[in-house]
Amino acid sequence: MNVQDLNSFRMGPDEQGLFGIYGGRFVAETLMPNILELGGAYASAKKDPAFQDELAFLNKHYTGRPSPLYFAERLSEHLGGAKIYFKRDELNHTGSHKINNCLGQILLAKKMGKTRIIAETGAGQHGVAAATVAARFGYPCVVYMGAKDVGRQSPNVFRMKLLGAEIVSVTAGAGTLKDAMNEALRDWVANVEDTYYLIGTAAGPHPYPELVRDFQSVIGKEAREQIVEAEGRLPDMIVAAVGGGSNAIGLFHPFLDDKDVQIVGVEAGGKGLEGDEHCASLTAGRPGVLHGNRTYLLQDAEGQIEEGASISAGLDYPGIGPEHSWLRDTGRVDYVPIMDDEALEAFQLLCRLEGIIPALEPSHALAEVIKRAPGMDKDQIIIMNLCGRGDKDVFTVGEALGVEM
Amino acid sequence: MTTRMTNRFARLADENRPAFVTYFMGGDPDFETSLAIMKGLPGAGADIIELGMPFSDPMADGPTIQAGGLRALGGGQTLARTFDMVRAFREDDDETPIVVMGYYNPIYQYGATRFLDEAKSVGIDGMIIVDLPPEMDEELCIPAVERGLNFIRLATPTTDEKRLPKVLTNTSGFVYYVSINGITGTAAPDPKLVEESVRHIKGKTDLPICVGFGVRNAEQAAAIGRAADGVVVGTAIVQAVADSLNDGAATASTVTNTLALVHDIAEGVRSARQ
Numbered sequence: 001m002n003v004q005d006l007n008s009f010r011m012g013p014d015e016q017g018l019f020g021i022y023g024g025r026f027v028a029e030t031l032m033p034n035i036l037e038l039g040g041a042y043a044s045a046k047k048d049p050a051f052q053d054e055l056a057f058l059n060k061h062y063t064g065r066p067s068p069l070y071f072a073e074r075l076s077e078h079l080g081g082a083k084i085y086f087k088r089d090e091l092n093h094t095g096s097h098k099i100n101n102c103l104g105q106i107l108l109a110k111k112m113g114k115t116r117i118i119a120e121t122g123a124g125q126h127g128v129a130a131a132t133v134a135a136r137f138g139y140p141c142v143v144y145m146g147a148k149d150v151g152r153q154s155p156n157v158f159r160m161k162l163l164g165a166e167i168v169s170v171t172a173g174a175g176t177l178k179d180a181m182n183e184a185l186r187d188w189v190a191n192v193e194d195t196y197y198l199i200g201t202a203a204g205p206h207p208y209p210e211l212v213r214d215f216q217s218v219i220g221k222e223a224r225e226q227i228v229e230a231e232g233r234l235p236d237m238i239v240a241a242v243g244g245g246s247n248a249i250g251l252f253h254p255f256l257d258d259k260d261v262q263i264v265g266v267e268a269g270g271k272g273l274e275g276d277e278h279c280a281s282l283t284a285g286r287p288g289v290l291h292g293n294r295t296y297l298l299q300d301a302e303g304q305i306e307e308g309a310s311i312s313a314g315l316d317y318p319g320i321g322p323e324h325s326w327l328r329d330t331g332r333v334d335y336v337p338i339m340d341d342e343a344l345e346a347f348q349l350l351c352r353l354e355g356i357i358p359a360l361e362p363s364h365a366l367a368e369v370i371k372r373a374p375g376m377d378k379d380q381i382i383i384m385n386l387c388g389r390g391d392k393d394v395f396t397v398g399e400a401l402g403v404e405m
Numbered sequence: 406m407t408t409r410m411t412n413r414f415a416r417l418a419d420e421n422r423p424a425f426v427t428y429f430m431g432g433d434p435d436f437e438t439s440l441a442i443m444k445g446l447p448g449a450g451a452d453i454i455e456l457g458m459p460f461s462d463p464m465a466d467g468p469t470i471q472a473g474g475l476r477a478l479g480g481g482q483t484l485a486r487t488f489d490m491v492r493a494f495r496e497d498d499d500e501t502p503i504v505v506m507g508y509y510n511p512i513y514q515y516g517a518t519r520f521l522d523e524a525k526s527v528g529i530d531g532m533i534i535v536d537l538p539p540e541m542d543e544e545l546c547i548p549a550v551e552r553g554l555n556f557i558r559l560a561t562p563t564t565d566e567k568r569l570p571k572v573l574t575n576t577s578g579f580v581y582y583v584s585i586n587g588i589t590g591t592a593a594p595d596p597k598l599v600e601e602s603v604r605h606i607k608g609k610t611d612l613p614i615c616v617g618f619g620v621r622n623a624e625q626a627a628a629i630g631r632a633a634d635g636v637v638v639g640t641a642i643v644q645a646v647a648d649s650l651n652d653g654a655a656t657a658s659t660v661t662n663t664l665a666l667v668h669d670i671a672e673g674v675r676s677a678r679q
Contacts, residue, residue: 016540024540024541025538025540025541026509026536026537026538026541027536027538028464028465028535028536028538028559029538029558029559029560029561029563029564029572029583030465030559030561030562030563030583030586030587031563032538032539032540032563032568033563033564033565033568034563172471173461173462178462182462182463182464185464185465186464186465186467186587186588189464189465189586189587189588190586190587190588190591191586192563192586193563193586288510288513288514289508289509289510289513289536290462290510291462291464292536294513297510299510299514301514302483302484302511302514302515303460303510303511303512303513303514303515304460304461304478304511305461305462305510
């Protein structure tokens with residue numbers, strides 16, 4: 001598909017679950033009936049006012065939506081360019097945007113009559129949100145988490161346990177998000193009748209990329225209304241961090257057809273793109289098939305998947321949601337890498353200037369804002385998705401800065 | 406059209422015995438050892454060979470086959486080496502059908518048509534690609550069938566009445582019935598349920614039905630072989646390789662121990678209808 005052929009960037013995916021060549025349903029036959037059932041359940045939920053009302057009610061009264069759109073006055077002054085607004089999804093219940101998707105999916109699980117929830121998690125933000133909705137709706141919940149992430153995200157591990165979830169530490173591979181997702185898929189294949197797989201990002205087999213995007217699009221819809229209310233117009237630029245890409249697609253999707261809004265996705269550059277310690281699949285990977293979808297992947301010449309590496313566990317994934325791959329190829333969204341040290345500096349700057357401790361994931365987005373804002377006019381507007389709070393990261397940051405705690 | 410596959414099933418029908426389908430991981434733990442195992446399989450009683458192609462993220466496999474795949478990758482196995490292995494095997498044996506089994510990404514990176522053309526030319530008869538369901542047939546299945554290669558599909562306990570015709574479309578060679586919901590090498594199948602399922606699928610297709618996932622010994626193989634046209638054993642063979650290794654490397658007993666297990670299970674398969 002060429003950009004000039006498109007009337008809209010918001011029509012995908014097609015019936016096969018494809019965004020251009022990306023997406024699809026690359027799964028074992030055992031899972032196909034479930035995937036098809038989920039597709040049917042989601043299609044009917046989209047048209048069901050009772051489902052949408054229940055989700056809107058929970059978003060408002062349980063999560064605390066709408067999240068504020070906050071003008072970061074001191075940061076804007078400090079950078080001396082564009083006006084910077086934060087979409088404050090870090091103020092949500094559970095501390096990140098992940099709850100938006102989990103509430104939508106737990107209602108789908110209920111509608112489908114499933115009795116057990118499984119999830120994968122990297123930083124633990126999705127695991128916490130999944131454990132939270134499982135507790136709220138009375139389901140047993142098993143969370144698969146890479147052993148390395150269990151080590152570096154111990155506060156979230158304990159939160160999940162408090163919420164009643166069982167944590168399975170995955171030692172296969174490098175023990176990060178990719179390996180956790182493999183194990184979750186193996187669990188699902190073995191327990192396909194009663195189990196709902198609550199995927200945390202806008203990736204996986206169709207219809208997950210679509211439904212996760214739709215549940216997260218509440219972010220962009222609110223931001224659109226809020227900026228018009230605050231400034232009387234749309235922003236010049238929107239920026240979000242991309243790991244699997246759920247917070248980014250949630251912010252981006254409602255703006256895709258506003259051609260005057262520049263859109264920037266920020267990948268984890270880790271220690272630099274020249275080595276293999278990064279997670280910049282769109283900048284340094286190539287298309288392949290993993291975890292049910294075709295998308296940009298970090299892989300070797302033989303098609304074996306490589307491990308990502310980032311200071312941020314939430315961005316540490318060798319793939320990316322398929323819609324981002326398509327948005328990259330069409331040129332609608334610019335994807336750029338930010339290195340670990342740049343994210344760490346941005347993290348500290350925000351703490352001091354705005355009194356907000358951000359998660360390391362949106363710290364990557366912030367580092368890109370810090371680069372771009374000074375070159376923009378004072379009447380221009382940037383919205384950045386501040387998608388998670390940094391309480392979970394203080395130990396990682398302390399260690400990186402050489403501070404003893 | 407007669408092929409190695411149809412000839413083999415015709416001969417087995419004449420002898421009134423089920424096929425013994427053996428899965429092993431190509432390149433585990435190294436190319437030479439693995440080739441020696443492959444060359445010994447027909448003599449040990451294998452009727453059809455499934456040649457595993459390693460992948461870093463085998464989402465439908467249990468720990469035993471995952472570990473075998475990682476050993477093979479560590480030993481330098483690639484798609485090109487898989488083709489070398491088949492070429493070397495075909496120097497001595499032009500009758501035993503060879504089915505390659507793996508995941509799509511390494512093939513996609515190699516180039517689907519390049520993979521199929523080379524597979525055909527080295528003497529591969531068919532393929533099982535775990536993460537290509539019928540919905541993705543344009544990717545590899547249809548070009549494979551056009552080249553006369555069998556695209557063998559998995560049917561599972563979740564494959565219901567509505568789904569089965571879809572699974573049987575564009576498939577050839579045989580139907581691989583996965584006896585349990587789950588990954589390879591976990592729960593043991595219930596022979597009675599398997600028999601019912603096999604009978605049901607047989608009502609919808611003329612293709613032979615081979616049953617696998619969870620069959621580990623001669624006794625189970627005999628029980629499954631009563632109803633099925635073939636019995637697939639994989640994890641037990643990969644485990645036999647693993648058990649013979651010393652610090653991950655092949656030993657003097659790797660080939661002999663593995664083939665002894667194959668021989669033992671083959672006896673079970675051959676006794677199924679006696």
